Amino acid sequence: MGVFVVQVVGGQEDRAAALIAKIAQGAVEDCFVPKREIMHRKAGQWHRILEKLYPGYVFVQTSMPEQVREALGRVPAFTRMLTSAGDTCLPLTADEVAWINATTNVDTHVMEMSEGVIEGDRVMVIRGPLKGHEARITRIDRHKRLAWVDMDMFGRHKAIRVGLEIVSKK
Template identity: 55%
Template sequence: MALYVIQVIGGKEQHVCDLVKRQLNDMIEDCFVPRREVMRRAEGQWTTIRETLFPGYLFVETKEIQHVMERLAHIPAFTRLLGVGDEKVIPLSQDEVAWLTALMKPLDKVVEMSTGVIEGDQVIVTDGPLRGYEALISKIDRHKRLAFLDMRMFGRTKTIKVGLEIVRKHA
């Protein structure tokens, strides 16, 4: 079983994923859109919302990628399997799959909010999926409660935003 990435039109990820599940159900193990929990301020209150982790992409798990490629052409939406060049489709590497699996909850495929502290110039994540992955954090936006991770994904380095609340900072 391998995990492949399908590019779709941004904002249509869940709709296309539902179409894929309906029309390719016999040849896929799973189809999902990874999400992240982030904090947003609305009317003076901070609330947790869920956003798409990789806008414009969905993930499909299958053994039969050639059949999936053929049947994707019949789905009434833009879909393109990611790979090398135009003809070779490659699955996510073991490192990429391990990283996604470590951060996401297995059932709902969500990267939950993390909490942490800043001691001097070092970030220490005390709770959440980023715990133990502090070295991957390249930048923090404390006001928006976000951490930016530079990850090797889809064959290139991508900056990924995930929720991180810093509860205190020591100089």
């Protein structure tokens, strides 16, 4: 059983995930779009909203990737499974799957807000999915309640935005 990545049109991730799950019904164990919970300020009030963690991608858990890839041809939207140069379906590495499982809720696939404190020049996360992953944080925007986290995903190095509220600074 592996987790494979399907590239889709940006903004259509949820619709594409539902279509893939329906069309490749017997071959797909789980089809999901990982999301992050962030704080957004609107009309002077802070609200929790969900954004896509990896825009333009749908994650498919399956033990039959070739059947899923074949079923993608019947999806009435742009869908393409990420493959190697030899046209072989590439699953996420064990480290990438472990990162997703450690930071997102298993049932909802949502990375919830984290809370932290700043002591001197160090960030210490006290609650949330970033706890224990402080070394990956490269930048913090305290005003927008965001942190940038370095990670390797899809075979390349990238920084993703996640929710982090700094509750105190010492």
